[in-house]
Amino acid sequence: MQKSGLQILHLYPNHMNLYGDRGNLIAIQHRALERGIPVEVVHAEPEAPISWRDVDLIFMGGGEDSHQARIAEDFLRRAPELTRALEDGVPMLAICGAYQLLGHYYRTVNGDKLPGIGFLDVTTEAGRPRAIGDVVAHTTLDITPRSLVGFENHGGRTFLGTGAVPLATVQLGQGNNGQDRTEGAMHKHAIGTYLHGSLLPKNPHLTDLLIRWAVDRDGNTDLEPIPMDLELKAHDVILSRC
Numbered sequence: 001m002q003k004s005g006l007q008i009l010h011l012y013p014n015h016m017n018l019y020g021d022r023g024n025l026i027a028i029q030h031r032a033l034e035r036g037i038p039v040e041v042v043h044a045e046p047e048a049p050i051s052w053r054d055v056d057l058i059f060m061g062g063g064e065d066s067h068q069a070r071i072a073e074d075f076l077r078r079a080p081e082l083t084r085a086l087e088d089g090v091p092m093l094a095i096c097g098a099y100q101l102l103g104h105y106y107r108t109v110n111g112d113k114l115p116g117i118g119f120l121d122v123t124t125e126a127g128r129p130r131a132i133g134d135v136v137a138h139t140t141l142d143i144t145p146r147s148l149v150g151f152e153n154h155g156g157r158t159f160l161g162t163g164a165v166p167l168a169t170v171q172l173g174q175g176n177n178g179q180d181r182t183e184g185a186m187h188k189h190a191i192g193t194y195l196h197g198s199l200l201p202k203n204p205h206l207t208d209l210l211i212r213w214a215v216d217r218d219g220n221t222d223l224e225p226i227p228m229d230l231e232l233k234a235h236d237v238i239l240s241r242c
């Protein structure tokens with residue numbers, strides 16, 4: 001079924017928003033509106049009611065350990081409805097701290113274990129030093145170009161279980177854990193990644209994939225092509241740092 005307008009659910013914007021994560025929403029809105037697709041963004045803080053069946057795309061940004069701790073309980077309480085939506089193919093972009101909580105758990109630098117919803121088969125333990133810097137990675141997603149660029153800043157080391165598929169292979173930067181060269185994880189249309197930046201303004205091909213999934217969860221609808229040259233110029237600046 002194809003949608004004519006999109007509702008984006010932005011989870012915990014006051015708590016989970018680092019390094020310009022909110023720019024991801026601006027990029028989605030921009031590239032949808034350029035195609036005549038109206039977008040409504042609904043913000044949900046802890047305790048806020050959510051009308052899940054109206055949601056076409058979910059976004060949650062990164063956060064410091066203390067901010068993750070503040071929303072973790074509320075996030076877990078929403079696990080049944082969120083999991084149902086993700087199983088139904090609603091796309092989600094979860095950055096860094098949000099990615100960690102989409103997995104089984106995140107153990108913070110203080111040793112506190114924050115349980116996640118386990119939609120992604122990944123676990124995360126905080127470590128030192130923090131992984132900080134530009135990232136260039138190459139994805140197996142069917143998008144052109146295959147390169148993804150961003151900026152990472154995390155203490156967590158994420159390891160993938162057998163049920164997780166990495167989003168990409170790292171060429172520059174640390175990615176999930178600095179050891180196996182994987183970056184991020186995905187399942188159905190949910191993408192977890194360490195890439196801030198903001199990510200989507202510099203990766204318009206990934207923005208378009210999320211919009212395509214949001215418009216039509218079965219992925220049968222091609223989006224009208226629109227220019228992405230400016231965004232790809234920013235993309236190429238990071239690529240040139242390899």
Ligand code: GLN
Pocket residue numbers: 018061062063064065068095096097098153154155156157
């Ligand atoms: N607090 C988490 C970590 O340090 C997530 C950080 C982030 O979202 N940038 O790994």
